[in-house]
Amino acid sequence: MSNALRRAALALVMIGFTAASALGQNTEVRIGLVLEPPALDPTANTAAAVDEVTYGNIFEGLTRIDQTGAVQPALATSWTISPDNLTYTFTLAGNVAFHDGTSFDAEDVKFTFDRILAPQSTNAQKALYQVIASVVVADPQTVTFTLTRPNGDFLFNLGRGDAVIVAPESAADNATRPVGTGPFRFVQWDKGSRVVLEQNPNYWGQAVQLTRATFVFISDPSTAIAAMLSGDLDGFVNFPGPEALDIFKSNPQFRIVEGSTEGETILAINNRKPPFDDLRVRQAIAHAINRDELIDAAYGYGTPIGSHFAPHHPYYLDLTGTYPYDVQRAKTLLAEAGMPEGFSATLKLPPTPYARRGGQILASQLAAIGIRVEQINVEWAQWITDVFTNKDFDLTVISHVEPFDIGIYANPDYYFGYTDPDFQTIMSELNATTDETARKALAQQAQKRLADQAVNGFLYELAQVGVWNSKLEGYWQNQPIEGAVLTELHWVP
């Protein structure tokens, strides 16, 4: 009798424990981001912050890019590609609903791409999708894309934030009330402060473990430290002050996570302008650059690069030894180019620390070989107008954050003005090739060509340093695409 009672009591206690631990298990997170998105529609705004909040969380595309940068099925569960690489037939996931309850089918896919390609479209990456000749709905579960020419990056491009699937019923309001198919649905946006997401109970795929996620926008480093230390935030995707990370290093409550981004940081050179049109001058600049010094100035976060390519990519070729740091060699090259005394140039610096701090170091490195650089600080909007649009610059420091963007060198109208028919041939071959081995060989050929031609000063791959509560797991270490995907994030006891 007493035994039975004791057992019952024990059972009760155990139920109590389980219930308590189930209740006590935290399923909410508050995550810091440096910049607040200006709007929440990733198909109409290029700001990285838009993708950080929405990509993979609220919105999904036909494909998705995973942590390693590989293409995975998403709303398209499978696909077939015709032998001529011009026709892609996608089978879509069934039983998918948008957050407002409307159902998802092939018509939404067609609507999404018609909207991207429309004349009045304001999609920032429209050019990437202009290869699409037609989108045909075969049945609600099947959609066929026909391309004008083979495009090796097509499946990757479908996985970008710019190509997430939107519904005709809600697309117009996505900037303020985003409606997607993702595992989280939008709750509210307190402008200037935070965006709140909650678990989508009707999600078609694997349910996420978090019930609620709040993005808080903090750009000031000391404020970010205070918010982390006081426990107001559980994680920071890209911590704004690398100089302050020591505070977290010795604290077991936090974990510092260094990852790679798609940001090739370069000293861009105006190739169309003398004396930079002379290969010897560009080689001299390449020899004058000491990458270690630049990375030290970025508090040691960053991987040296020798061409315009991300080191974590499977096609990467290490070319950092093409023009090693060698002041004497640089001076000789300048003398050969007819400028033994060097010359003067301007260096336009956008407001990021890598540009402003790096610019100072580059200026002194260039001064060592006789290139006298005048540093001009510009704001972002001014950089885009002056440097990017009007090409009014000699040198500038910039990080190119688009994934797999080596193709910009094939465009002679691009701001650094590099015209090279040989390189253009390599690139058009690469774009038309879908065989992996052949693509890799071509991509490496392209990297080598840029390194040899010293088109720009190739500095380092920008790092991303996250700070996370050590009880959180499932965050992305690397940033193969712009986003802060929360699908696997969860608390561990």
Place this chain on the structure above:
Amino acid sequence: MVTLLLKRLLGLLLTLLVASALIFFVLDLLPGDPARFILGVNATPETVAALRTQMGLDAPPLARFLTWLFGMVRGDFGLSYTQRAPVAALIAERLWVSLPLTLFAMLLSVVVGLPIGILAARHQGRATDTALMTLAQLAIAIPNFWFGMLLVLLFAITWKLLPPGGFIPWGENFWAAARALVLPGIALALPQAAILARVMRTALVDVQTMDFIRTARAKGMTRGQAVWRHGVRNALLPVLTILGLQFAFLVAGAVIVENVFYLPGLGRLIFTAIGERDLVLVRGAVIVLVVGVTATMFLVDIAYALVDPRLRSRGAQ
């Protein structure tokens, strides 16, 4: 009194007109194309042109200025470039943070500053006076963002009494919202309180040597009674002037303090909008601030007239 009111009102309108023209055209000269900024470096020129048309940037500057001005008169501040939402609504949202914060800071600076000033004046030249005024000098010198960080370190990180920043809408949790404004309010109020204390002290010390105080004392009042009944009211005039000016300082200081405490206030709105070249939003927000500051000045003028009957009659002449 009515003439004074009308005169001041006319001045107010004229100030607003000049300010809005200035704000519009100066911002128009800022380098950087808003459409290109939104779309980034990979957008095609056609896409940028399409967006420029949608944003109404094609029209000549004067036409755009007049559209904007008459729109505002009707309460329509236009559509934000980057957020694609009505500017008026975006600003109104922020005022729910900025106004309570500014008012709280002002109240705090008055409640703390004036008594300290009166206390120092009453102990003029003695140790209390010296100590208080040294502290006030220190408080003026401390930058409020630094003081804010110090407050966070103590109250949020060490003692965990108050949140380190952020804001929860009033409707969601009133007390959480009020708590969120405590530290930023103190950070904002400190230098203002110190200034008020110094001004109050000086004014009161000056007043104490006036004839009417001597008369009051001769009538049998104690020194304290005389200062309290006759001195303080007269000393309030310069304090009122400073208080009016401080409103503008509080708004400017709020930009920095709002960043330290990541509060969604008007200052932070302007700060980010400038970076994003959201000129419609910047203009709207700055105009609201100009209206706020000029309206405060107007109220101070009226308050002057109420405190000092001489001004009333002068206005009526």
